Amino acid sequence: MTRRRAAGVAAVFILAALGAACSSASTSTAQSGTDSRGLGGSLTVSTASSLGPAFQEVLVQFTDDNPQASVELNVASSTALALQIEQGAQADVFASADTAAMDVLARGGHLHGASEPFARNRMTIVTKPGNPLRIRSVEDLQRADVVAECVETAPCGRYAARVLTRADVTIDEGTVTRELDAAATLGAVTNGDADAAIVYVTDARAANAKVTRVPISAENNVEAVYPIAVVAGTSERRLATAFVTFVQSPAGQAILARFGFLPAQ
Amino acid sequence: MVAAGLAFAFIALPLIGLLSEVAWSRLWHDLTTTEAAAALRLSLVCSLAAAALAFALGVPLAWVLARFEFPGRAAVRALTLLPMVLPPVVGGVGLLYAFGRTGFVGARLDEWFGIHLTFSTAGVILAETFVALPFLVITVEAAFRGLDRDLEDAAATLGASRRTVMRRVTLPVAGPAIAAGVALAWARALGEFGATITFAGNIQGRTRTVPLAVYLFLQSDPEVAIALSLVLVAVSVGVLTALRGRWLVR
Numbered sequence: 001m002t003r004r005r006a007a008g009v010a011a012v013f014i015l016a017a018l019g020a021a022c023s024s025a026s027t028s029t030a031q032s033g034t035d036s037r038g039l040g041g042s043l044t045v046s047t048a049s050s051l052g053p054a055f056q057e058v059l060v061q062f063t064d065d066n067p068q069a070s071v072e073l074n075v076a077s078s079t080a081l082a083l084q085i086e087q088g089a090q091a092d093v094f095a096s097a098d099t100a101a102m103d104v105l106a107r108g109g110h111l112h113g114a115s116e117p118f119a120r121n122r123m124t125i126v127t128k129p130g131n132p133l134r135i136r137s138v139e140d141l142q143r144a145d146v147v148a149e150c151v152e153t154a155p156c157g158r159y160a161a162r163v164l165t166r167a168d169v170t171i172d173e174g175t176v177t178r179e180l181d182a183a184a185t186l187g188a189v190t191n192g193d194a195d196a197a198i199v200y201v202t203d204a205r206a207a208n209a210k211v212t213r214v215p216i217s218a219e220n221n222v223e224a225v226y227p228i229a230v231v232a233g234t235s236e237r238r239l240a241t242a243f244v245t246f247v248q249s250p251a252g253q254a255i256l257a258r259f260g261f262l263p264a265q
Numbered sequence: 266m267v268a269a270g271l272a273f274a275f276i277a278l279p280l281i282g283l284l285s286e287v288a289w290s291r292l293w294h295d296l297t298t299t300e301a302a303a304a305l306r307l308s309l310v311c312s313l314a315a316a317a318l319a320f321a322l323g324v325p326l327a328w329v330l331a332r333f334e335f336p337g338r339a340a341v342r343a344l345t346l347l348p349m350v351l352p353p354v355v356g357g358v359g360l361l362y363a364f365g366r367t368g369f370v371g372a373r374l375d376e377w378f379g380i381h382l383t384f385s386t387a388g389v390i391l392a393e394t395f396v397a398l399p400f401l402v403i404t405v406e407a408a409f410r411g412l413d414r415d416l417e418d419a420a421a422t423l424g425a426s427r428r429t430v431m432r433r434v435t436l437p438v439a440g441p442a443i444a445a446g447v448a449l450a451w452a453r454a455l456g457e458f459g460a461t462i463t464f465a466g467n468i469q470g471r472t473r474t475v476p477l478a479v480y481l482f483l484q485s486d487p488e489v490a491i492a493l494s495l496v497l498v499a500v501s502v503g504v505l506t507a508l509r510g511r512w513l514v515r
Contacts, residue, residue, distance in 0.1 A: 145381075151467075174470055178473075193367075
């Protein structure tokens with residue numbers, strides 16, 4: 001009996017503590033707005049897989065400038081992210097690896113204002129370090145036992161398909177492992193046993209010595225355009241807009257350039 | 266009472282959600298598309314092979330765990346059951362570093378036999394066996410423990426060799442439990458996703474099993490994804506129904 005009462009008392013205390021935590025959280029949101037130290041509030045940024053590492057850095061600088069703001073990245077394939085937003089998932093900003101995923105949201109009325117391009121990227125072949133199969137071109141991928149590509153629905157998969165079409169090369173689907181996003185596709189070579197992969201130049205750069213890069217000739221390569229937009233359903237419109245502005249600012253662009261992205265032009 | 270109702274609803278609602286989205290009239294068409302059929306065929310082959318492998322390896326292990334006292338038995342049992350609670354993707358990473366081309370076992374296999382398990386159908390079977398084996402071991406071990414030792418002793422007194430006792434007495438008596446263990450292992454193997462995609466990749470007709478196809482189709486053709494999901498639900502319900510006497514009534 002006494003034990004049960006003790007448990008009851010403990011429960012009351014826990015509830016009280018939770019209540020206090022909740023109310024303090026809501027006060028801090030209530031204070032959000034401009035002061036000398038920037039904007040407050042919390043943002044969820046749906047981030048294309050290939051942007052993950054660069055946006056991690058963008059996040060650090062943005063929250064340095066706005067110490068009262070907290071930003072979370074939700075990193076996945078742009079197609080998966082767009083699907084999530086369509087289904088009403090919590091997101092304030094969407095940074096996509098291609099315009100197709102963004103257009104789906106624009107058509108569905110899920111964006112606040114228009115999206116704007118903020119970076120460009122290109123594709124490259126990567127192989128196991130030292131390139132044991134001596135892959136020199138897109139055509140040589142036909143000789144590999146296993147080639148990693150993104151699923152056709154993800155932007156990186158669409159870009160890879162376009163590279164193959166431009167080079168007029170068909171790879172037997174029975175030798176292609178389809179990974180869910182750009183990071184996983186690179187991982188199939190760096191951690192897995194895939195012989196080669198078609199990935200973003202930025203991802204290949206970040207992998208450093210874990211892969212050997214085999215450039216795709218200019219006439220076969222494609223240009224990946226990255227658009228960014230504020231999501232219509234956001235409750236943090238000012239902060240979301242500020243984040244988008246920061247990505248496009250010289251400071252944001254400098255970070256992206258450091259990770260190998262090309263300017264949007 | 267309310268909590269119990271909520272718990273049941275929590276489990277039932279996703280199933281209802283899935284069923285409400287099924288395009289029944291196009292179900293057969295969806296399941297016989299080239300990609301879906303390839304995934305179904307591959308899943309059937311791999312899960313049956315994994316169940317057979319789990320049987321061949323799991324029954325002896327269950328027997329040793331049930332019948333022999335040896336130092337570290339508790340640790341061996343705990344380790345055997347680990348894949349039941351381990352995130353499958355972690356299992357896949359472990360398999361990669363053991364059986365991958367540069368893994369400590371995989372490198373030998375490559376060097377001596379030229380065998381590559383990663384990105385192969387054999388790799389899928391390996392990953393599925395890894396996650397399914399504990400289900401068989403735990404079921405069969407319990408049966409061996411609960412077995413009436415007098416039966417075996419009687420057979421031995423009547424002059425039966427150890428092997429004959431095993432074949433004619435122990436295995437038949439434990440038969441239903443072994444069948445249940447195999448069924449559970451098979452169902453678990455059929456649903457395997459994380460370890461498979463991590464270790465064996467996602468190659469059409471080679472390693473793209475039904476769960477991988479479901480995940481893939483969800484982005485391109487949700488109707489096919491739902492049709493394939495329905496097959497997995499049907500199999501799960503079928504296995505549970507078959508095990509009804511063992512689990513549901515008691």
